[in-house]
Amino acid sequence: MNDNPSLNRPAPQTLDLLLSRRSGSAKTMSGPGPDGEELRTILAAGARVPDHGKLAPWRFIVFEGEGRERMGEVLVKALAASEPNASPARVEQERTRFLRAPLIVAVISSARELIPIPVWEQELSAGAVCQNMLLAAHAMGYVGQWVSEWCAYDPFVKNAIGLKAGERVAGYLYFGQPAEPLEERPRPSLEALVTRF
Template sequence: MSDPSPAPRVSDRLQATRPSVETLELLANRRSILARHLTTPGPDTTELEDLLRLAARVPDHGRLGPWRFVIFTGDARARFGEELARIVQKELPTADEKRLSLERGRLTRAPVVVCVVSNVTYGHKIPVWEQELSAGAVCQNMLIAAHAMGYAGQWVTEWYSANPQVDAVLGLGRNERIAGFIYLGTASVEPTERPRPDWRDRTSYF
């Protein structure tokens, strides 16, 4: 795979459009891979930096950049899993070892995990909803960019995306919430297409 184009500088002239059959084909066939079906290799340091740069090129009304990233690679995945097991054991004292082992291994399902954090500015003229949508766009951009780089991924929430104790472990502020964990790696299985909503049933003209 060739390296992504270098980041343009502020005020550089950009193409208004860039027709690409390859991009349309990618979008038509992109499919998430379950985290448990992701294996090594994952994006290396340089590829991950490129991936985050591309993910961040999203609509952002007010240019607030209302999101940030927390990266988990190597031992950090297991350390976070220990925190998840600790929280479960505290909140659910009857949790057995099978459940605690599941929590310890949450992030080790993939070689690289990126937590996308929605970071909103309250009281700003840009509505909070729009700021949160921008974080969602970052998650989708990351999946598409990873696919184009030759990696597979899954956007996961699960219980630890909405737990105050997890938020504390990650150092989230009062204006922050987790948009999702993006699991990244190499697919160990070939996906099959799943049923999808018929867009025509959900479209009307005003």
């Protein structure tokens, strides 16, 4: 028994949500995005995932407002280092990459090595954080997309946004309104995925 009224109670709407979730493209997202209170709820849902060892092996970086422009400048500098002859259009693409949505949350995996909990399990927990955040935003009527793109892996960018040694970007989660109707895509057939032992 537990005294939390939201547990052990059928929640068909939650099932609808799980079975209907789809991404809205980060490339075609508009505002308004989640407000401060909604963002807090999204972050809290993210921090609510299963986490072997209670390590909380993840943290979150929020990009909104001018922070998105500052990230654009970081991306432009990173591009200049790796592609000094990049075209003006390419530079502009990076300057505006984080302006594609009103809110972006980077989920950072901070897995620790040399402890009894395998790094793999800590990284899986970071993936669950991303999915919980997407679902929370979806439940509030926003669309979301989990993207990595080159900036999740670029050493200059990782340093500029404050990642420490061993930390990795699990994903940049874009949140906003869909600028276009969402398209369904074929989903894997359960028959191909499931065996019984």
